[in-house]
Amino acid sequence: MVNFARFYNRRKPKHLPEVAGVRSPVTDDGMCVIKCTEAVFKWRTMYAVFVPSDVDFYMRDISSFMKCIEQERLTWYSGYPYEIIKMLDSPDLNRYDISSLSAVVVTGQSVSSHNLERIFDQFPDTMNAYGSTEVLATMTSTLHSTFDLKRNSVGYPLPHMELKIVGKHGETVPVDNPGEVCVRGWASFLCYFNDPRATAAAKGNSNWIHMGDVGMMDKTGHVKLLGRLAECVTFKHMGEKVFPSLILDTARSHPKVETAVVIGIPDDRLGDDVCLFVELKHEATLTEDELESYFQSKLMFLQCPLYYFVLEKLPRIGARNKVHIAELKQIATERIATDNKEEQWNR
Incomplete structure (x- = not known):
């Protein structure tokens, strides 16, 4: 978690002090801890704000989220894409002043190119990322990517993680060829609790975690997701x-x-x-x-x-x-x- 936070600490926000909105540990298992740790590194220039409990996973009332942005003057939000998309679709969007929010983390779900463009247009400093709980939330970043790569990929592997694209028989496929995304590194989970069968299915004998996603890697190491393997x-x-x-x-x-x-x-x-x-x-x-x-x-x-x-x-x-x-x-x-x-x- 500390190393994740150290990496994100390299980001240079346009406006200081930075006010980062994060979910509480009750509803989020990773990003809240990472963002709070980053706030420790940036204690002179960053505040971490836990969003209210009524900003729940189901987003029944998106107005509570917009009200939080307006009242706390959030500049950054570590949540989920569907929250941002639902906010942009809300007929009440213009009733709230969300101009302070310039960046969000886009991770945790597949996002169409259309909606991704909408998010970047509204929040230009957005960071696209890819990960899961099994690798402590995030394993890629677009922190130092070009503008086009930020919009058209989920980034490149973080320094402490390895990522490869494999074919049906576990062979590494050439650049720009589709295959299953596999990852390993010190952030990888050890096992599923009391479930050796599920652990073996995910990690096999090589310790590479099979993510179940289909993607392609370009020559720069950036990964583009194509969909779930099951789909x-x-x-x-x-x-x-x-x-x-x-x-x-x-x-x-x-x-x-x-x-x-x-x-x-x-x-x-x-x-x-x-x-x-x-x-x-x-x-x-x-x-x-x-x-x-x-x-x-x-x-x-x-x-x-x-x-x-x-x-x-x-x-x-x-x-x-x-x-x-x-x-x-x-x-x-x-x-x-x-x-x-x-x-x-x-x-």
Whole structure:
């Protein structure tokens, strides 16, 4: 934690004193400790402010977050992208003075290129990062990256971490080739408590942690994420491996779509069935046929999902309100089974 804080201590904020808003230890397991430790290093020029408890993971009332920024004059916030996106989408945004906030940490979830641009436009000193609890929150940084690389990658490995991109058999793939992201270093976790099977699945015998994310590394060491390994799907008919980023970016570009998730359901005959789930913005209406027509106007046929699902709310699970992928797979499987029965009946 101290070494993380020492690294972030190198950042040169534009305005002093810096007021860093952080989640409390009750709702965050890493970034709050890192930011508080950084405040110790910068005790003359930084204050750390714990955001109120009503700024919870579910963000039921985004106004409480904006009110906190206004009252405390936050210049930096270490939270999660969905909080920032929800704030930018809020119809009450102009009611609060959030001009003091110039930077946020974008980490903890995949963010579409469209929303990432919105975040950087609003908060130009934003730091893009990548990590997980298993590596003490963060393992990459864009602290010394160019402007373009800050927007188009999750950064380069921190000095105390190693990162590589591997193929199906664990081999390191060449630069600019996709594969699974693996990481190791002193910040790596030792094991999952009382769960040797899960530990072995994540670390194997080499101590490299398999992150379950697909990415590419360029010649400078910067990493671009393409999606979750479990979400990599094979289009029907052609057998081409396609990552979900193109589908997700297209879905999120629709003015009525709030959130999108793409999954693949195995099909023994033709490959995986590509399924898109979307959650609409407040009071928006959109049919599955309209969503399909939108995709057909934007992408080639083989780039489009096979099934479209418009849900009032995406199913979520856990304290961090993550999308419940298993439940989505169950919904898709039932729809596909029903469609197959109708097809057989018509024959």
